[in-house]
Amino acid sequence: MRRFQPNEEGYYGLFGGAYIPEMLFPNVEELRLRYQAIVGDAEFQREFETLLRHYVGRPTPLYQATRLSEVHRATIYLKREDLCHTGAHKVNNTIGQILLAKRLGKSKIIAETGAGQHGVATATVCALMGLECTIYMGQLDMERQRPNVERMKILGATVVPATSGNMTLKDATNEAMRHWINHPTDTHYIIGSVVGPHPYPDMVARFQSVISQEIRAQLTEQQGNPFPDYVVACVGGGSNAAGAFYHFLDEPHVHLIGAEAAGHGVESGESAATTALGRPGVLHGSKTLLMQTPDGQVIEPYSISAGLDYPGIGPLHAHLFESGRGQFLNATDEEAMKAGIELARLEGIIPAIETAHALAVLHQLEFSPDDVVVVNLSGRGDKDLETYIRWGRY
Amino acid sequence: MNNRLSQLFKQKTKNVLSIFFTAGFPSVNDTGVIARALEKAGADLIEIGIPFSDPIADGPVIQQSSKQALDQGMNLKLLLEQVKQLRSEVTLPVVLMGYINPILQYGIGNFCRDARAAGVDGVILPDLPLRDYNEHATLFHANDLSVIMLVTPATSDERIRLIDQASSGFLYAVSASSTTGARAGFTAEQEDYFRRLAGLGLRNPVLVGFGISNAATFQSACRYGAGAIVGSAFVSMLRNSTNLESDIITFVKAIRSVS
Numbered sequence: 001m002r003r004f005q006p007n008e009e010g011y012y013g014l015f016g017g018a019y020i021p022e023m024l025f026p027n028v029e030e031l032r033l034r035y036q037a038i039v040g041d042a043e044f045q046r047e048f049e050t051l052l053r054h055y056v057g058r059p060t061p062l063y064q065a066t067r068l069s070e071v072h073r074a075t076i077y078l079k080r081e082d083l084c085h086t087g088a089h090k091v092n093n094t095i096g097q098i099l100l101a102k103r104l105g106k107s108k109i110i111a112e113t114g115a116g117q118h119g120v121a122t123a124t125v126c127a128l129m130g131l132e133c134t135i136y137m138g139q140l141d142m143e144r145q146r147p148n149v150e151r152m153k154i155l156g157a158t159v160v161p162a163t164s165g166n167m168t169l170k171d172a173t174n175e176a177m178r179h180w181i182n183h184p185t186d187t188h189y190i191i192g193s194v195v196g197p198h199p200y201p202d203m204v205a206r207f208q209s210v211i212s213q214e215i216r217a218q219l220t221e222q223q224g225n226p227f228p229d230y231v232v233a234c235v236g237g238g239s240n241a242a243g244a245f246y247h248f249l250d251e252p253h254v255h256l257i258g259a260e261a262a263g264h265g266v267e268s269g270e271s272a273a274t275t276a277l278g279r280p281g282v283l284h285g286s287k288t289l290l291m292q293t294p295d296g297q298v299i300e301p302y303s304i305s306a307g308l309d310y311p312g313i314g315p316l317h318a319h320l321f322e323s324g325r326g327q328f329l330n331a332t333d334e335e336a337m338k339a340g341i342e343l344a345r346l347e348g349i350i351p352a353i354e355t356a357h358a359l360a361v362l363h364q365l366e367f368s369p370d371d372v373v374v375v376n377l378s379g380r381g382d383k384d385l386e387t388y389i390r391w392g393r394y
Numbered sequence: 395m396n397n398r399l400s401q402l403f404k405q406k407t408k409n410v411l412s413i414f415f416t417a418g419f420p421s422v423n424d425t426g427v428i429a430r431a432l433e434k435a436g437a438d439l440i441e442i443g444i445p446f447s448d449p450i451a452d453g454p455v456i457q458q459s460s461k462q463a464l465d466q467g468m469n470l471k472l473l474l475e476q477v478k479q480l481r482s483e484v485t486l487p488v489v490l491m492g493y494i495n496p497i498l499q500y501g502i503g504n505f506c507r508d509a510r511a512a513g514v515d516g517v518i519l520p521d522l523p524l525r526d527y528n529e530h531a532t533l534f535h536a537n538d539l540s541v542i543m544l545v546t547p548a549t550s551d552e553r554i555r556l557i558d559q560a561s562s563g564f565l566y567a568v569s570a571s572s573t574t575g576a577r578a579g580f581t582a583e584q585e586d587y588f589r590r591l592a593g594l595g596l597r598n599p600v601l602v603g604f605g606i607s608n609a610a611t612f613q614s615a616c617r618y619g620a621g622a623i624v625g626s627a628f629v630s631m632l633r634n635s636t637n638l639e640s641d642i643i644t645f646v647k648a649i650r651s652v653s
Binding site: 009017019020021022023025026164170174177178181182184279280281282283284285290292294295296297298 | 446449452453454457464469493494495497498499500520526545549553568571572
């Protein structure tokens with residue numbers, strides 16, 4: 001497993017690295033020097049696995065979706081990350097990082113959040129471990145996602161509105177980084193996706209890699225072969241996709257499909273389809289594909305799903321795209337909403353709208369009848385009820 | 395070497411006053427007006443910020459000025475034209491400071507060539523890692539551009555030496571582990587850090603930045619290094635200014651006044 005692992009400086013091919021001001025160097029360097037030893041430690045692994053099993057509820061089921069399979073004329077499995085505690089895969093990473101933070105001797109945790117899922121997952125593990133928790137969230141997102149704001153507060157977190165820029169995820173990330181610059185010694189920053197300066201993309205991918213580890217074991221058990229023909233996952237920053245792809249990266253016969261948010265359409269000017277619209281650039285500490293103006297200013301993305309509403313993608317995904325190892329498709333708001341409702345009607349599962357993008361791109365793929373397809377069902381739709389209701393067409 | 399920065403530090407090694415402002419703020423065409431006023435007011439060095447949409451190392455004042463400048467249509471190409479124009483009247487060294495992404499999009503080679511042609515003497519690129527800088531070092535050198543890097547109170551002596559070796563012009567000593575912004579004074583810990591820097595026998599002169607807002611902080615910063623940089627306090631003043639030239643002269647005089 002080398003081709004798709006970062007080198008020592010955190011580069012996946014041309015992408016990655018640590019583009020940070022000197023003020024962040026000590027924190028990021030401490031992580032870079034220590035994370036492999038900490039995460040590789042047997043006691044850490046034991047604690048991580050125990051919490052994933054008894055607290056998060058892992059392994060999550062791999063469910064063969066018969067009626068959805070009929071529609072797509074292939075065997076479709078759903079990896080049920082939506083059944084994780086807190087309702088999405090995000091918690092796999094926050095459990096890992098909170099254990100890491102404790103071993104680094106940090107007493108305070110900060111995080112950014114868009115839709116609020118990562119914020120809730122962070123507030124949850126902070127409550128579990130008794131650490132002080134501050135979540136940065138764009139003021140606009142706070143208004144759009146009130147229930148998640150209240151969930152974080154119930155869990156004891158302080159939610160700070162990010163009022164700079166357009167007041168969404170990108171700005172919340174800026175504010176969290178500024179907070180970290182100003183509080184370098186006692187604070188750990190739990191980044192929620194496979195973005196940020198090295199070693200974050202690798203660290204988060206490893207914590208999420210439990211998803212593909214389980215898929216391999218479950219496919220072996222259910223069909224006698226660990227390899228699907230396709231793994232499909234939605235990509236905002238790309239943490240659930242990184243986790244679902246991870247143990248298949250060096251298996252070229254497994255097609256890796258990322259589903260991005262096209263918003264109102266790739267060419268509409270209101271989109272978050274980074275691989276279609278982005279060029280190499282630097283944001284939040286790493287070099288990656290980035291939606292930007294010709295002058296290098298970052299473009300505010302748009303998607304109906306707040307979790308895909310990010311102008312970049314993790315450097316691993318940029319590398320998968322550039323190298324051709326991964327294929328990136330996109331779905332509009334409308335296609336995603338329809339696919340979400342389709343799953344509800346066929347399988348009795350209301351998916352998160354992020355996840356619905358992965359389901360939508362199934363309609364763009366040509367399967368053979370004997371193909372085995374795993375869709376990473378990254379989150380449940382409870383948080384999106386408002387959006388479904390406003391959509392109305394069900 | 396015709397670099398105005400090297401000339402400056404040959405002539406002056408104490409009380410060097412560098413002033414930072416955001417290009418295109420308060421109005422797009424104020425860049426030249428401000429630079430001329432600073433020269434008249436007796437500043438030693440001008441740092442012009444290249445606005446960026448996501449300035450993670452900056453506090454609210456500079457963030458807000460960057461956003462306003464961008465909203466008004468400021469960009470790097472325009473800034474280089476403005477520098478070229480102001481060069482007919484301004485002889486002070488000019489340093490451009492900015493995040494790396496707009497420069498990557500412009501092309502580092504193109505940027506170095508055009509910056510030199512415009513009369514820029516140095517660059518400060520806080521989020522360009524040392525590794526990447528070393529890759530491009532010959533481009534900066536060939537265009538006679540000093541590359542000024544940051545050190546902070548948390549930077550180890552060993553790393554300070556490494557950064558000093560790679561830097562030219564001066565070393566930018568960030569006064570605290572913080573984002574940019576004005577503060578009232580320095581703590582004993584900060585003074586220890588300034589003394590530590592002074593004792594390292596670095597090859598570059600040291601200017602202290604972040605938190606320098608008035609005569610008192612300027613003087614204490616100058617006690618240990620070659621001088622200091624004023625940024626947010628100056629940008630705040632610009633925001634409220636009704637007469638840029640006279641307000642800038644008053645501001646610089648106040649910073650320079652001996653209490």
